[in-house]
Amino acid sequence: AAHAKTVMDIETKLAGASMTRVESRDPYATYNKMALAALSKTAPSLNWNQYLTKAGIPQNLDSVIVSQPKFIKQVNDILAKPDVEAVKAYLRWHLVHSMAPYLSSNIVNENFAFSGTVLNGVKALEQRWKRVLDNTNNNIGEALGQEYVKVAFTPEAKDKALEMVNNLKAALKEKINTLDWMSAGTKEQAQHKLSTMVTKIGYPDKWRDYKGLNIDRNSYAKNVMNASEFEFKRMVNKLGKPIDRSEWLMTPPTVNAYYNPAMNEIVFPAGILQPPFFNADADDAVNYGGMGAVIGHELTHGFDDQGRQFDADGNLKDWWTKEDAEKFKKKTEVVVKQFNGYQPLPGEYVNGSLTLGENIADLGGLTIAYEAWKKSQEGKKEVGKIDGFTPEQRFFLGWAQVWRVNERPESTKQRLITDPHSPAMFRVNGPLSNMPEFYKAYNIQPGSKMMVADSLRASIW
Numbered sequence: 001a002a003h004a005k006t007v008m009d010i011e012t013k014l015a016g017a018s019m020t021r022v023e024s025r026d027p028y029a030t031y032n033k034m035a036l037a038a039l040s041k042t043a044p045s046l047n048w049n050q051y052l053t054k055a056g057i058p059q060n061l062d063s064v065i066v067s068q069p070k071f072i073k074q075v076n077d078i079l080a081k082p083d084v085e086a087v088k089a090y091l092r093w094h095l096v097h098s099m100a101p102y103l104s105s106n107i108v109n110e111n112f113a114f115s116g117t118v119l120n121g122v123k124a125l126e127q128r129w130k131r132v133l134d135n136t137n138n139n140i141g142e143a144l145g146q147e148y149v150k151v152a153f154t155p156e157a158k159d160k161a162l163e164m165v166n167n168l169k170a171a172l173k174e175k176i177n178t179l180d181w182m183s184a185g186t187k188e189q190a191q192h193k194l195s196t197m198v199t200k201i202g203y204p205d206k207w208r209d210y211k212g213l214n215i216d217r218n219s220y221a222k223n224v225m226n227a228s229e230f231e232f233k234r235m236v237n238k239l240g241k242p243i244d245r246s247e248w249l250m251t252p253p254t255v256n257a258y259y260n261p262a263m264n265e266i267v268f269p270a271g272i273l274q275p276p277f278f279n280a281d282a283d284d285a286v287n288y289g290g291m292g293a294v295i296g297h298e299l300t301h302g303f304d305d306q307g308r309q310f311d312a313d314g315n316l317k318d319w320w321t322k323e324d325a326e327k328f329k330k331k332t333e334v335v336v337k338q339f340n341g342y343q344p345l346p347g348e349y350v351n352g353s354l355t356l357g358e359n360i361a362d363l364g365g366l367t368i369a370y371e372a373w374k375k376s377q378e379g380k381k382e383v384g385k386i387d388g389f390t391p392e393q394r395f396f397l398g399w400a401q402v403w404r405v406n407e408r409p410e411s412t413k414q415r416l417i418t419d420p421h422s423p424a425m426f427r428v429n430g431p432l433s434n435m436p437e438f439y440k441a442y443n444i445q446p447g448s449k450m451m452v453a454d455s456l457r458a459s460i461w
């Protein structure tokens with residue numbers, strides 16, 4: 001118990017010196033380039049040269065990027081007059097905590113009782129094969145991924161997804177042209193950024209080589225340690241070399257997607273190109289409402305409150321006129337206010353500033369997906385009703401189906417503080433209540449729960 005208190009005290013100090021989640025969304029605030037000598041001056045209690053040597057990092061670094069200088073100063077203060085026993089207890093805790101899921105059952109269960117049940121309200125530990133599969137994906141995902149795509153991703157699915165991406169890009173291009181609040185100069189920059197945005201679909205062209213990584217049947221925990229060490233060395237090896245633009249930051253089986261502002265690229269692993277997001281045999285309305293809106297979401301990230309601060313080459317550089325930037329900010333304030341009003345649990349509200357980027361991306365993504373879908377139907381035979389739903393209704397159902405989740409209140413509560421995404425229900429009801437197309441599709445009338453007054457609706461992209 002004494003050790004637990006020691007660890008808690010150190011963690012509390014470190015947390016106090018950390019940026020809030022909202023502060024850390026500012027890419028300028030977290031980009032602090034420092035010469036190694038300057039870092040040593042900021043935090044002299046740490047012997048940086050020795051640290052780098054022990055970690056196998058070459059000494060000839062000209063600079064480092066310190067994302068949170070105040071945090072480093074706090075680490076320095078803790079180590080300035082170190083209580084060696086306290087620091088040892090702290091390090092021991094982190095070693096045990098990080099390895100706990102891979103050790104024997106009594107430790108796994110104890111760890112789950114706290115991390116799973118207390119913090120997230122989860123009642124039962126996931127089955128072992130699922131935990132091991134997840135862990136394999138996290139550690140050697142491009143080896144697992146090669147097997148995964150053989151059974152779960154066809155060239156036809158890739159072609160169809162690429163066609164959707166192209167249609168979405170065309171819709172956003174059109175959209176930018178017709179925006180009434182953006183000047184011609186900024187539009188031109190936006191178009192340049194959009195036209196140079198790189199798309200990656202399914203899996204990498206070049207698979208990662210795991211040669212030298214030892215995985216055997218003796219110790220599960222040792223395998224995990226070997227994989228972490230291997231990955232650390234892989235990253236250190238990149239120092240001083242040209243950027244590898246073919247690299248993926250997610251593995252192929254991952255059910256997720258990303259926009260990487262530093263590379264100006266959108267990436268869709270094979271894992272998300274599956275039902276309910278995407279089904280090559282399903283009707284277009286559902287696919288565009290699901291995967292189409294996800295593609296639109298990632299595209300829009302390039303132009304959300306964070307992404308818009310990066311240029312076409314991925315550099316942190318302002319390409320907006322002052323006036324356009326102000327108009328954009330005004331529009332985003334409507335979104336912040338709207339989401340601040342959502343209450344997933346009694347007395348617990350969404351943080352509209354923390355979730356702004358994601359909410360902009362959802363609204364923009366759905367808007368351009370709708371337009372891309374309509375355009376893709378031109379000249380095609382109208383499908384008509386399926387299961388009693390019109391194509392327009394099915395488009396919105398496609399989005400809603402993607403966000404069906406089961407979540408305990410403890411988890412919702414935690415994510416309201418930590419997750420930049422809004423709770424699933426509001427990722428659906430939020431953007432839809434801003435879209436005239438939705439009101440029309442479902443004939444929403446005043447008095448309906450989904451009704452938001454015209455003057456309070458948000459519209460950006």
Ligand SMILES: [Zn+2]
Pocket residue numbers: 297301358361
């Ligand atoms: Zn996102």
